[in-house]
Amino acid sequence: EAGVAQSPRYKIIEKRQSVAFWCNPISGHATLYWYQQILGQGPKLLIQFQNNGVVDDSQLPKDRFSAERLKGVDSTLKIQPAKLEDSAVYLCASSFGPGDSPLHFGNGTRLTVT
Amino acid sequence: GEDVEQSLFLSVREGDSSVINCTYTDSSSTYLYWYKQEPGAGLQLLTYIFSNMDMKQDQRLTVLLNKKDKHLSLRIADTQTGDSAIYFCAPGVSGSARQLTFGSGTQLTVLP
Numbered sequence: 001e002a003g004v005a006q007s008p009r010y011k012i013i014e015k016r017q018s019v020a021f022w023c024n025p026i027s028g029h030a031t032l033y034w035y036q037q038i039l040g041q042g043p044k045l046l047i048q049f050q051n052n053g054v055v056d057d058s059q060l061p062k063d064r065f066s067a068e069r070l071k072g073v074d075s076t077l078k079i080q081p082a083k084l085e086d087s088a089v090y091l092c093a094s095s096f097g098p099g100d101s102p103l104h105f106g107n108g109t110r111l112t113v114t
Numbered sequence: 115g116e117d118v119e120q121s122l123f124l125s126v127r128e129g130d131s132s133v134i135n136c137t138y139t140d141s142s143s144t145y146l147y148w149y150k151q152e153p154g155a156g157l158q159l160l161t162y163i164f165s166n167m168d169m170k171q172d173q174r175l176t177v178l179l180n181k182k183d184k185h186l187s188l189r190i191a192d193t194q195t196g197d198s199a200i201y202f203c204a205p206g207v208s209g210s211a212r213q214l215t216f217g218s219g220t221q222l223t224v225l226p
Contacts, residue, residue, distance in 0.1 A: 004156070042118075042202055042216030043157070091156055102147055103214060105156035 002026065004106035006092050012112045018080035021109045025073065025094030031055075033103065034067055034077050035091040043091055049075065082113045116140040116205060118217035125223045132190040134220045136203035139184060143205035146179060147214065148188050151200045160188070160201075190222075198224045 005024040013019050025032050030051050035043035046065065048056040052072040060067070064083070069075040079086055089110050093103040117139045126132045138146075144165045149157040163170045163177045163186070170177045176189040186203050200221050204214040 040218070042218050044216075045214075093157075102145075102159045102162060103157075104159065105149075107154070107156045110154075 004092055004094055004104055006090075006106035006109055008109055009107065010110050010112075012114065013082055015084055015113050016081040018078065019082055019111060020076050020078045021090050021092075021111075023075045023077070023092030023106060025075070025092070026104055029094035029096055029104070030072070031095045031097055032069055032075050033093040033095075034075070035093060035105075037089045037091055037108070039088070046077070046090075079111075082111075084113050087111055087113045116143070116215040118203060118205065118215050120201075120203060120217040120220045122218060123221050123223070125225060126193050127225050128193060128195060130193055132188075132193045132197070132222055132224075134188045134190075134201050134203075134222065136186040136188075136217065137184055138186065138203070138205045138215075140205060140207070140215075141181075141184065142207055145206040146177075146186050147204045147206065148175075148177065149202045149204060149216075151202065151219065153199075157202065193222075193224050195224045195226065198222055 007022050032049045034046045037043045046060045047067045049069045052069050067077045089108040091108045093105045095101045095103050119137045147162040148160040150160050151157045161172045161175050174191045178187045200219040202216045202219045204216050206214050
């Protein structure tokens with residue numbers, strides 16, 4: 001079974017620039033999550049999709065962050081404009097369904113904002 | 115919301131047992147997961163326990179759950195250098211759309 005795929009692995013941008021991350025979940029997984037992991041901290045949920053609908057985006061800074069999952073499979077997360085404090089690892093995870101099945105994580109995208 | 119607490123660091127000698135502890139606040143948690151994160155990688159599911167269980171053993175891993183005290187522990191027997199990583203516990207609620215909540219993780223260092 002192929003795992004969760006994310007790209008790019010690394011990204012360095014200047015503040016006020018924009019950036020996008022891509023995620024392809026495990027085939028058949030209906031639920032997709034984007035987490036932000038700041039160095040030394042645990043992952044913090046940004047947004048959760050069930051198929052192509054948003055379940056929870058309460059912790060997504062909507063003035064600068066956006067995410068979509070148009071066909072219920074792949075997802076993109078965008079930051080525009082980036083701030084220094086957005087430097088983090090952005091992890092995508094997927095699960096068969098919410099609540100009852102474990103999350104499977106990708107290797108993440110490490111973002112550095114200078 | 116759910117709060118999850120873990121000690122930040124643990125060092126053990128190779129071959130010893132490691133015990134990583136976790137406390138959580140939400141008594142409605144029905145699944146409790148343990149994840150491992152190696153440098154530069156995502157989180158890897160290690161094991162999990164249902165809330166109606168006290169103990170689960172999976173090869174070198176033993177999970178103990180004290181539901182009354184909302185305390186979870188992960189014991190790694192015969193700890194190896196390859197076990198050096200950050201370990202996260204994450205409670206979940208069956209059938210709920212609520213996402214898992216992660217603590218800050220415990221950095222396990224295995225000394226030769």
